[in-house]
Amino acid sequence: MSDTKSARPACRSMLYMPGNNPSMLQHVVAFGADSVLLDLEDAVSEREKDAARCLVRHFVKDVDFGKIIVTVRVNGADTPYFERDLKEIIPSRPAAVRVPKCHSPEDVTLADRLISEIERANDIPLGSVKIHAMIETAHGIEHAYDIAVSSPRLEALTLGGQDLTADLGVQKTRGGVEFLYARGRIVMAAKAAGLAAFDTVWTDLNDMEGLKNEATLAVQIGFTGKAAIHPSQVDIIHEAYRPDRKELRRAFRIVYAAEAAEREGKGVIAVDGRMVDGPIVTRAFNLINLARLYGIEKEDDLA
Amino acid sequence: MIIKKAQAGSLESSDCLVTVEPADAYSMSYSGQNEAIFKRRTERLALEIATRLSVCAHISIQDQGALDVTLRARIETALERAAGDEGVRA
Numbered sequence: 001m002s003d004t005k006s007a008r009p010a011c012r013s014m015l016y017m018p019g020n021n022p023s024m025l026q027h028v029v030a031f032g033a034d035s036v037l038l039d040l041e042d043a044v045s046e047r048e049k050d051a052a053r054c055l056v057r058h059f060v061k062d063v064d065f066g067k068i069i070v071t072v073r074v075n076g077a078d079t080p081y082f083e084r085d086l087k088e089i090i091p092s093r094p095a096a097v098r099v100p101k102c103h104s105p106e107d108v109t110l111a112d113r114l115i116s117e118i119e120r121a122n123d124i125p126l127g128s129v130k131i132h133a134m135i136e137t138a139h140g141i142e143h144a145y146d147i148a149v150s151s152p153r154l155e156a157l158t159l160g161g162q163d164l165t166a167d168l169g170v171q172k173t174r175g176g177v178e179f180l181y182a183r184g185r186i187v188m189a190a191k192a193a194g195l196a197a198f199d200t201v202w203t204d205l206n207d208m209e210g211l212k213n214e215a216t217l218a219v220q221i222g223f224t225g226k227a228a229i230h231p232s233q234v235d236i237i238h239e240a241y242r243p244d245r246k247e248l249r250r251a252f253r254i255v256y257a258a259e260a261a262e263r264e265g266k267g268v269i270a271v272d273g274r275m276v277d278g279p280i281v282t283r284a285f286n287l288i289n290l291a292r293l294y295g296i297e298k299e300d301d302l303a
Numbered sequence: 304m305i306i307k308k309a310q311a312g313s314l315e316s317s318d319c320l321v322t323v324e325p326a327d328a329y330s331m332s333y334s335g336q337n338e339a340i341f342k343r344r345t346e347r348l349a350l351e352i353a354t355r356l357s358v359c360a361h362i363s364i365q366d367q368g369a370l371d372v373t374l375r376a377r378i379e380t381a382l383e384r385a386a387g388d389e390g391v392r393a
Contacts, residue, residue: 022373023317050383051311055376062372 010290011035011069011225012241013234014198018043019052019072025059028068031231032238034293035069040085041076041100049081053088061092071132073098077110086111090118096130096155101163103139105150112151127153132198136160137167141182144189157190158227159183161200172203174210176217187222199226208236215240243291245302251284251291252299258284304391305360309384312369312377319369321381326361329353335366345374352378356391 015033017024019040028036038059044052060070072094075081078101089097099111111131119126131153135141141164148157159182165171170178183199190197199218202211215237218226226237243251254271258281261269269276296302308324319335331349333342348371349362362378369377382391 021315022369023315026317026370026373051377051380054380054383055373058372058376062375 009034009069010241010293011196011198012290012293013237014071014225014227015231015234016043016073016201016227016229019056020044020048022055025055026063029066031234033068033228033231033234034225035071035095036065037071037073037098037227038094039073040081040089041073049075053081053085057088057092060089060094069095071096071098073100073134076101077107083114086114087118090115090129091122091124093124094129096132098132098134098158100134100136100160101140102133102135102147103137104143105146108133108147108150108154112153115153129153130155132156132158134158134160135182135186136163138164141185144185145192148189148193148195154193154195156196156198156224157186158198159186159200162203164200174207174213176214183218183221183223191222196224197222199223201227201229202233203229205230205232208232211236212240238293241290242294243287243296248287248291248296249299249302251287252302254281254284255288304387305358305382305385306387307385309381311380311384312373314365314367316367317369317373318367319374319377320365320367321374321377322363322365323381323385324361324363325385326359329359329361331362331364333364333366335364336368337366341366344371348374349378352382356382358382358386358391360385 011034013033014035014037015031016037016039017028019038038056040049040052040056056072060072072089074085074089074097099107102108108131115129116126119128131151133147133154135144135147135157140147144157148154161179164182165178168178187197202214204210211233215226219240228234228237254276257269257271305323305325310320310322312318312320314320331346333345335341345364345366349364352375353362
């Protein structure tokens, strides 16, 4: 079977790690997350911003994180740390920086411009370090699509739930009814712009059932991944993304048929007596890529 | 230039506490549970950073089992903090 056809590696979980905590940072690989978010923002006190920035810079530059996608959450543009964070972190080349508090496209274009300057100054190919725009205000939600198309450097939109509850003046509920619109809006904007969409964190570490329900909701709505604030949350998020066996069997049949059609020079394929078009084939490839993360390489592994 | 005493890091496991003080000549002291194994590595590392940044200071390190990468970061942060507004290289 031909290899990956989707542009982006699966990133089901993004595990937040406090940026000033070496014992957590050095165990990142053991936690099993697809991606880590080394945090310079909320997890770091004002007086340790410089120390966290330096520690994260060294870890990103010098430590081998294997297949884990390494991202850094910088402080917002409304803080005195934003530019310094970018200046020191970009040269160590994380996969992406998560920019908090994106209220409007200008927040992204500002970050884009600064990152471009830093890439140029350090002989890094332009566009190497991606941006994940964190949307956590009502204004940001209402401008989600404009934000999503504001820069070619953008790779994902992410929902910042904790700040959003404050901005909306609502309580976080177990079922998440307060975020239904925000979640839908972010997923729709991200997908329309061809970006990934990451859901917010589940904060109650004692309520794993609540996390499971919320992760399932995130998958159903269309989020491509969900952030975690503790290593114990990673497996539950991954379980929510496990492909359905029946759906996966069909995906294998679609991919086999698509490959056969390509070999034979046919443009149109049918599977189980139904016509299958391009987007369905792409989705089947994506599903099979996802299944690899669960140790399923071929149809026989489903037995 | 090092103009004041400053610290970086902590005494948490896998971290280290680095203290930098102004001095006329470079010197360094180390304490940690595995002194026999890590003292020379740490001395080498601190000297390398101090030389690269051309600083003259006394550096004291209380090691709680920090990786090289952590030691480097903590030493650099302590030196930056001890240097004042002008920066280490000023």
